[in-house]
Amino acid sequence: MNKLMTTTDVVAQLRDGMTIGFGGWGPRRKPMAIVREILRSDVKDLTVVAYGGPDVGMLCAAGKVKKLIFGFATLDAIPLEPWYRKVRESGALELLELDEGMWQWGLRAAGMRVPFLPTRCGLATDVTKLNPELKTIQSPYADGEVLLAMPALKLDVALVHVNVADQLGNTLIQGGDPYFDHLVARAADACYVSAERVEERLALTPDQARFNTFERYLVKGVVHAPCGAHPTTCAPEYGWDMAHFKRYVASAADDGGWQAYMDEFVTPGEAAYQDKNGGIERMGKLPLPVF
């Protein structure tokens, strides 16, 4: 068994109109090498499901997003995600804007193959008013409480970036917070991971093995992508690239800014991308942010 593939192979699995979930959180551990490959492709009309960072922004900038299922989009240190903001303000996006908790709850429901999970989150807000497809349900027990029935968020494809993987699809997420990548993987028909390092077969100590957050049977393909989360963080290895973020943010202020960004960083391919950003020697040593 060998699930090794390239970003091109992964993107070849994508179809117009698919619902795609992205791991990570804001500007943290996003599968950006795969995102860049999507940007190079003809795939379109995607429903993007994410705790949004530059993955969401760049896919919006490139006109790939038909619908966004999200709780936020941000670069954190730069609070407003520039391209999300620009495209959102143009009125071009269909939206299912969810409480952060509802988002992971919907993925959890999908992974457990139940149609919904109850929660109070979203009640009495515009989240439910704007999205009449979100229904309430009354508790069948004596309390009779009215709750939101968060529908399962089923994904066609999940894309996740991890620290380490092997050719069988075993993965390790070694940063302090694994975010919700396990739920993204479970909610999808097919999950593809990119990894900083790929080994033939992991042979771990118990302490190391605890960083495995989902099973390899969920993983359809493994891509070796060093610095594949750049310009987002990949703790504990490297931090976000503020200089690159600033360049990216500036692209939203200029006419033709996105095309210029594409021409400079995306179109020439991943090797050129690394060169443009100082090579993996620089990218892999970017300091982690201190809060």
Add this chain to the structure above:
Amino acid sequence: MSNNTEFTLAELMIVATSEAWRGDGEVLASGIGVIPRLGASLAKLTYAPELLMTDSECFLVEEPIPLGPRGDYVPKYSGYMSFERVFECVWGGRRHAMIGPTQIDRFGQTNLSVVGDYRKPKAAILGVRGLPGNSINHINSFFVPNHSKRVFVEGEVDMVSGVGFNPARWEPGMRQDFMDIRRIVTDLCVLDFEGPDHAIRVRSLHPGVSFDEVQEKTGFPLLKAPELGETPHPTAAQLEIIRRLDPHDLRGAQVKGNPPGIRAAA
């Protein structure tokens, strides 16, 4: 209290935010942003050591971490609080968060999503983030560094992200009793919702600020708390702690011009 103690408006607000957590017991204190985080840290280091706090990432700490580059300081972790654990904490109600919404209305409803029409907004902000879940599950307070009618809007906020005391939004059978909106600390005053039927009131005014000025800069009518007085000045001990927690003076950049805590006479 002596008016000679020198302190900035930011420091006054840090002390005012720290008061929000008084009496909460063992809950996770989440102060989001420089001033709320310093307020929570100050509370934990003075009257509320029982509060839980994180390193603003995913580890719990018993000693609040100074802001910004740490020099020789090494955080001492006491536990773990990944985002997944935060949701478990939120839904269990053991948290008091203080965030800075883009808009707040007279019901305490908050907006962090968009300004203007939802479909084609004048400004897209962050998205609703955790506001729907936070607001319906645990205690919340708010921080507003620019008290104005743009923040404290007439009518309802443009996109109700966090719930509030607006009867029209609640249907029979929904539990409202976990909702608990405590304080709003602004650059002018401290507000609460302790008026009749949770009406919003001015609880204290910052030095040199009049009720009329606050009312003038608010998009809805305000009540005066019967005990309305001046927001307490930071003590020397509080200022010492604040300066230790914020060695790079990030707090100074949080209010335009970093004005003194006691306004110069107009």
